[in-house]
Amino acid sequence: MPAFTDGGVGRRIAYYRNVTRPRMTQRQLADAACVALGTIRKIERGERGVTDATLQAIAHALGVDPGRLCTDRGAVNTRVHDALPALSAAIATYDAPEDGPVRPLHELRTAVADAARWRVAAQYTRIVRALPDLLTELSRAYHTALAEERAELAGLLVQAYRSADAVAYKFGAWDLSARLVELMRWAVPQAEDPTLSASVAYVRTETFFAARAHVAGLRALEQALDSVPAPTAAPMIAARGALHMRAAVIAGRAHDASAADHHLAQARTLADQVPEGVYCGTVFGPDSVKIHVVSVAVGLGDEHVGRALDVAGQWKPPQDLPAERRSAFYIELARAQLWAGLADDAFESLKVARYIAPQHTREHPWVREDAATLRRLKRADAESLTHFAEWCAAT
Template sequence: MPAPSSAALGLRIETARAAARLSRRELAERSGISPSMIQKVGDGRRIPSDQVLGALAAALGTTPEDLLDGPGRTDSRVHQAVPELQRTIVAYDLPEDGPVRPVDQLAADVEVAVEDRVQSQYVRLGEQAPALLAELFRAVDQTCGREREEAARLLALAVRSADAVAYKYGYRDLSARLVELMRWAAGIAGDPALTAAGEYVRMETFFAARQLAPGLRSLREALDRMPAPATERLAAAAAALHMRAAVAAGRMRQADDARDHLREAEALAGRVQERLYDGTAVGPDSLEIHRLSVAVELGEEADLQGAVAAASRWAPPRTLSAERRSHYYIDLSRAQMQLGRPQHAAESLLVARQIAPLHVREHGQVRTELATMVRLTRGRDEQVLALARWAKAV
């Protein structure tokens, strides 16, 4: 892992200090480091030497590694499953001989994997995905014609589910490989709606690399390549791409583009029923959730006020997946923080945790937000501090 910037390291030290309920002077007394040095390090103006970092970590009850890399990993069972997933995909196009069940049985297992993904059941998904992927690789290798296309379609959906484990738990290189595998399988399937779903998922890699401009360009090119949305699946696929493009444009602070994409998504989403299409939730409710996401990314007060006010009148229905509903409350919390309402933000995160705990716990923006709350409350809000420790934000 690359060394953190002085600002990032300073924020981690300040968060740990707040969690320990120490003033800078008290930290200086415990560590033997001067108050002026602690202030410079905390403000991101100085990178501490190994000796200074070690003294600060000891005084804060943590380790230099945690301060440099961030808090430790969470669910060990997921991390234990990742090496087998990595081994499974190495020779995806050269699978060993082995049994392949009938397509209806494979489809049933893929449906379970997709459901585990959208319900944030990452432990079970991580443990079961390698065997399913290995069998689907064999199915694609051993079949031809329509049967091969169907096997490839199922493989694309299964790979997408496996990618959720890699992406959520920070295995960015593995996630990028899985995304390319999904696109490879979608190409074999020859299905434009599934191909669009692959481009939707690919945006993860651009978000992770903070390469928003090429990512937004890739979404627009995918939309240009799509056939006319004459079917429900194609309309849903196009709506999903527009919703994702709206979020990307919002994060880039391109307000006009973000709103244009939302309008396009609205026209398309109004033509489909709310449900999963090739693994992506699309429909009127998903559109409302993306409206909030775009408002948060743009960060304009009027939009934030309107989104928070709308949240008092509307909530995502229980028929939506746990991941989608929890994401709504995560974004609501972010909006409330931007409006200076940290108590409301904490309450929204508690709702999100109740819906999908693993999704919330592994969400990078949640950790950042909780660290900010700990600093703002100086570690004195027990509920916030407990939530931050649970999420490994401190």
């Protein structure tokens, strides 16, 4: 595996070690990462390189995305793109996996839950390292399982496909993403879980976003809402609310303000009934609805940006909200600020998004578009803006 030899990696490791609460010593970091103390010391001094595996272990011990430690702008993203063919190969044999070992069901549950946690934290490199083998193992487990275990294994497959899809979609592999969505739709009836069915309908909207088929996507979501059972418990309330949130966003992209407002209102009513949290893989609650108010306003167009700016002027996403959702807020806010002529504020929002979730921010098409626009418009802080534009490959 490649090794990072830039001394900046060591400096960043030392920085994050010193800002943890409580502060970590080099010994504590070495123990937590299962790396020799001498290795940690040499890395921080820039005297030795860092392999992919060691970088992942150190990042996990520090509780940060590996992208924050890697000074090579393209290295993390190159590793993700290079791993996508392995995901394709893993799903090619979804119905006829090769023979091999299968872990106990409780271990598979843990592995799937880990991948879901990495997804909402925008830790895509961790997903692509683990998912190809996990998807193959889950397929093997499903096809060899006893009848009483197959429903749960189908549900685990759906959740694992969703984590893999997050990487494919965010990194522009839309054909692979569409294939993963279809596999979710294949597996979900076997899971016999209506909340999981709603989750798949939520994810399926990606295919409509990618095709810019917003009217058709809104119609598909409204059909899914019609088929969702009446919500009686928190998971189903959240599932229904998430569908309304998604419908509001795609209605905004379709420039249907009336439908967007209706679905936002429905989502807000449901969000008031549950605490903010991750339900069946989807983040939902009052804070998520506020973020979607900004997203809808931006989707409707620059004449609606006042609503986005009003929300941002009174509220910011709390720190305990998952990274992917928080970074999305600042990415969308930056677009609203840019349209409102607030170039400096827009750049600050993009930098906040990058700090929260670097991989999610770097791969977002709006970030590249807006960074390129800012680079053309601005003269102040030109060096910093140029570095940012180069980092996200803005043209």
